[in-house]
Amino acid sequence: MKDDIRSGCPINLSLEVFGDKWSLLIIRDMIFGGKRHFRELLRSQEGISSNILADRLKMLVEQGMLTKADDPTHKQKAIYSLTEMTIALVPIMAQLGAWGRRYLPVSEELSIRAEQMENGGPELWDRFMDELRHDHLGALLDGPPRVRATLQAAYEEVVARKAREKATA
Amino acid sequence: MKDDIRSGCPINLSLEVFGDKWSLLIIRDMIFGGKRHFRELLRSQEGISSNILADRLKMLVEQGMLTKADDPTHKQKAIYSLTEMTIALVPIMAQLGAWGRRYLPVSEELSIRAEQMENGGPELWDRFMDELRHDHLGALLDGPPRVRATLQAAYEEVVARKAREKATA
DNA sequence: GCAACTGCTTTCAAAATTAGAGCAGTTTTT
DNA sequence: AAAAACTGCTCTAATTTTGAAAGCAGTTGC
Secondary structure (H helix, E strand, O other), X not given: OOOOOOOOOHHHHHHHHHOOOOHHHHHHHHHHHOOOOHHHHXXXXXXXXXXXXXXXXXXXXXXXXXXXXEOOOOOOOEEEEEOHHHHOOHHHHHHHHHHHHHHOOOXXXXXXXXXXXXXXXXXXXXXXXXXXXXXXXXXXXXXXXXXXXXXXXXXXXHHHHHHHHHHHO | OOOOOOOXXXXXXXXXXXXXXXXXXXXXXXXXXXXXXXXXXXXXXXXXXXXXXXXXHHHHHHOOOEEEEEOOOOOOOEEEEEOHHHHOOHHHHHHHHHHHHHHOOOOHHHHHHHHHHHHHHHHHHHHHHHHHHHHHHOXXXXXXXXXXXXXXXXXXXXXXXXXXXXXXX
């Protein structure tokens, strides 16, 4: 695609890596949704097309944001993993979520994770990053993991409650 | 352009507001470069086209990220101002800069500001945000401002040093 | 043996981006 | 007072990117 760098400004360079409409959503789904396979990532809330997903995954791998490996359980499956670079985006994701929650018309169920990340603060982010290092880089983990599981449970609770409310409405 | 929201996820909504290749650079130039006029913003490091700049400014104003007013000193000049929403991006800018500095091939002179923001930490960010509220929203300021002036001075010092180094090389 | 699933690729239309010239005025310089 | 420079854009036309949908060569599970 394009390799020409527009400027050496750190903000610009960051945007050149993930400053499009999809890259950060893919990374979000990997971080918060635990998605590792192409077809899982294809089922995003926002409905990414398969050609765009393929293209972005390729670029993210080229840029060192992800790695790709064969899935030992299935000859056709590929597993995508986060790298340290992408795990380091967790605080930015948290702040982005907090900002969106404050200023934009977010939906309750899709923002509960952001709320928990905001409440948990840097301490939670660090634990979460360690957990991701464990899951994606094979790093050792001291202490129980399951930050993601907790976030996921909070999300599902909201969805369940909303379903109940709808049923009684 | 497009008003259709892809999802109520806070990260997605944030990206729909400034997740393109230019919006955040315009905001960066206003925050860190003190730029307020169209033609100032046109002279970005990255060389934005005038039609794109016009389009983005219009969208940012529509979304409440900027306001536009007549410049009393010149009948043809418009002044763009940050809003609280955009000033609240300062911590995200700082983190984005820190991330880029850590993982991407930044240039020294264009990353000195990011370095200072990183060293200054949240306390500096808060002072900077107050200063921006003063300059853009007319808020009162207690204590001396000039975070931006300090960042700018650091930048110019690097540029000057590099010019000297080049001269003696 | 067959349906469902795998990670993509292909096709073609639509939308966004780009460089550059230009414009109707305003202000500054000479 | 005339000329030059500057104001915030707009217009045009070529190029690039995006998008929806269908399809494909396998692999796997039943």
